[in-house]
Amino acid sequence: MSTHTGMAAKRKAPESSAEAATKKRRSPTRVNPALYLFPLPAVAVIAFFLVMPTLQAFQYAVTDWNGFSAAFNYVGVDNFIRAFTKDSLFTNALTNNLKFVLLVVIAQTAFSLLLGLLLTKNSRGSILLRALFFFPTILSSVSVAFIWKFIYDPNFGLANSALGAVGLGGLQGPYLGDNNQALYWVAVTQVWFHAGQMMVVYIAGLQSIPRELYEAAEMDGANKWQQFKSITWPFVAPATSIVVAYTTVQSFKAFDLILGIAGNPPKSSLDILSTRIYSTFANSEFGYAAAQSIIFMAMIALVTWLQRRLLRLTPKGE
């Protein structure tokens, strides 16, 4: 049995020049090849389900393939040009989508921060309310869409019935039936659906703030707004960064909610990029739909990158 001292001595023993040369030739990273078998299933899954479809999307995007025919033509970047210059349905969907993202990001971030601030304390009432606000998150998006579709129904819907019942019949509206309002009402649903999830992120951030900071601030005579500005906000800023990024991606891809609430195909005032891509596929324009998907992917990547650049929200001192 070797001792630690003996092993250390062995390690420190000077190497012969031949041994050193051999070691130089042999890579110090040589490992048992069996170890490389372990990532293979993951590599295979990524290759077949991520790399291959993505590459295929790029390939289809430069063709006029209709999705089933053996015949197709390479059309270069025509599909990309068409999307921005000759397809008002695509540019309409793009505009709707950007509007929707902006609406939801602002409303959802503000609302979930407010919920977080109100429900941070671990009182029984707060815990119950947290559960209530978190509840929509566990529902499937299709259920949420159908529930809200009926809430918004102008004839039998809960919204108009409730307004009528309290004598506010004059405020009853067509909701999804009005092209100028429809997107706002779907944004309300989206915020209702996901605000609870974001509230949890904020509560985690808020609960990490040391109480002593508030006590010291109070002793210094700081009011609630000053405490929020100087203590709370710097600590929850990183959470905001996460919330904004997550909400952006989520709102870009609100496909199931839109399709569930507005039907297939949605009318043009509710058409967003993901539903437009779906419609284009359904219209047997695979090549063009693939090009739209690539534009969509690039757009999400760009917006996320821009957000990371613009929203470098880190606590002070870090």
Place this chain on the structure above:
Amino acid sequence: MNQISRRQAMAVLGALGLGATAAACAGPGGSTAPGGATGPVAPATGDITGKVSFAHWRGEDKAVFDELIKRFVAKNSGVEVVQDISTSNDYNAQGLQKVRGAAIGDAFATFRGAQFKNFGEAGIYTELKNSKAVGNYQKGLLTAGQSGDSQLGLPYQVVFPMPMANTELFDKAGAELAPKDWDAFLAMCEKLASSGVTPISWPGGDVGNGGQLFNCMIANNAPVDDMCAQIEQGKLKCTDDWFIRMLNQYKDLAPFLQSNATGTAVEPAQNLFSQGKAAMLATGSYHLAAVRNLGAKFPIELVFPNTSTDGNAKYEGVYNATFILGVNSASKHQAAAAAWIDFLSEPENAGYYANQTAQHVSVKDVDYTNADLKRLSPWLDKKTALAARFQFLNLDVRNAVEASATAVISGTSPEQAAEAAQKIVDERL
């Protein structure tokens, strides 16, 4: 075991990636098209055995098809039939991809129009011209399943995409059920409104069902019968006088629809009708079973919104021949699938299907015992136009053109709505 360097390992993984890339770069559509896209193959002959998948979208007919399957299997002991049912939206969007490899859909149904055309071009249909089934159909109703000289599919259902009417409310209001022209139709609506009911319940929030009214509105307005095909080809325009006239007639309808009609989904629209709050439901006879299930007890008739201005209308109504049955050319059980289609096409079985589902069928000599079908059967002999909206092969164009009507209902001027629709048509030309 020999050891390999990280570089070698990376090379292996790189090769895998390249393999994936190479696989991805195979020509689109290259490994597809069962049976080729070169035209229909002849119907198969052989043993009626195996497991046949019947792909369709009518979930509400599942129990009826289950019973028919039971009867079919009793006659052919070596066969099994399973139903692969999608929702109609999914079937419309993904039906081709699902059926093309014959993973499902040895026998299948298609919608008339773009879907039928796409299936035909993909070579998925077999030729049914010489099949036993084809002789059972009314000849005039088979055209929707034809492509050139080939009979690729058999349109099984005959539906009337016209407003259904609660005749009790019509009687109470003293309103006419068969107005001869547009003024008479509006007068009828006025009488219904005066009697305290909503004249027309219209699901303007549902593109598919809301669009059925378009078939009626365009039938007697257009200068030719293939008007929608010509709009799509750029030969006719939405900005033409006749189209604007039609949009103005939509504008005339707006006061007679339920409030906020453009935000109404199909189920609430059905409810308004079923509960007797609306005198008409502007979808079609295909909703007979649905409104009965919602509790409608009153007699139901069909009303044609006759847009003629001089009383000399070319058509008295509109119909559609759809649920086009076909046999998959890639099926391994073609003979059994063809036998299943033959079985469905026998008058006795088609009659069972029709009476249980409240859908007329295009099969000859069917005895309609269902009270609603009996009452509406005279429509099978009237001068009706084949529903025009299914002439559109581009769904974006169809939706845009139909959306012009919805826009008018919600307050846009007919001229503006027509221009917006024509812009999209022009982009797709």
